[in-house]
Amino acid sequence: MEFSAYGVYQDLMKNMINHDIPDHMIKFFYTSLTREEVSVYYVNEFKAANEYMQTLTSGIVATTIHLLGKTHAVCLVKHKDDHYFFDSNGYITNPYYTYDDELLNTDKLMDVLYLEFNIDYNYSIRLGIQYYCRDTTNLFIWNGGYCMFYIYCFIQWLTCHWREDRNMIMYIVSKIHIDYSRHTGIFPSNLIMPYYSLGVVHHVFKA
Numbered sequence: 001m002e003f004s005a006y007g008v009y010q011d012l013m014k015n016m017i018n019h020d021i022p023d024h025m026i027k028f029f030y031t032s033l034t035r036e037e038v039s040v041y042y043v044n045e046f047k048a049a050n051e052y053m054q055t056l057t058s059g060i061v062a063t064t065i066h067l068l069g070k071t072h073a074v075c076l077v078k079h080k081d082d083h084y085f086f087d088s089n090g091y092i093t094n095p096y097y098t099y100d101d102e103l104l105n106t107d108k109l110m111d112v113l114y115l116e117f118n119i120d121y122n123y124s125i126r127l128g129i130q131y132y133c134r135d136t137t138n139l140f141i142w143n144g145g146y147c148m149f150y151i152y153c154f155i156q157w158l159t160c161h162w163r164e165d166r167n168m169i170m171y172i173v174s175k176i177h178i179d180y181s182r183h184t185g186i187f188p189s190n191l192i193m194p195y196y197s198l199g200v201v202h203h204v205f206k207a
Contacts, residue, residue: 063076
């Protein structure tokens with residue numbers, strides 16, 4: 001049964017991943033990664049997350065956007081003077097994002113955000129780690145629905161390297177792909193991800 005591997009967290013994982021509830025538990029999931037160097041926030045709705053980004057001098061905002069009709073976890077970053085948009089799928093060529101009832105690809109979405117919020121995001125122009133790991137086993141979560149955990153991995157790495165040169169942050173956010181990630185250790189392999197996700201859940205929520 002889907003999510004059964006999470007044991008006492010089975011219902012929680014089902015609700016968090018399939019229904020984006022309860023909000024306070026998802027918020028705790030991401031904000032537990034806050035460090036002295038940088039704060040991590042969670043804003044469920046994508047437009048509201050971008051509005052919140054306008055108020056930050058620096059920080060990381062986990063949020064969701066509609067992708068192919070389903071909510072999908074992504075990450076917004078303000079590091080020094082730069083903004084970054086991170087989707088673990090990487091560059092979306094086709095109009096698969098839904099924003100304000102429009103279907104958009106990555107380029108068009110970034111154009112809309114610039115016009116609406118005056119935020120010029122750096123973003124990947126390559127396919128991302130989750131795209132390459134679509135064959136992730138269905139043992140824990142079906143249909144490769146691990147976007148929350150890919151975002152968790154990315155935020156965890158970013159908070160640990162927050163004080164590094166901006167060019168390094170830019171490189172990771174805008175150019176990361178599966179070959180490079182294998183050398184940085186940012187993400188587990190597709191076969192390890194289900195077990196990694198189980199470890200993260202137990203670490204964060206500590207049954």
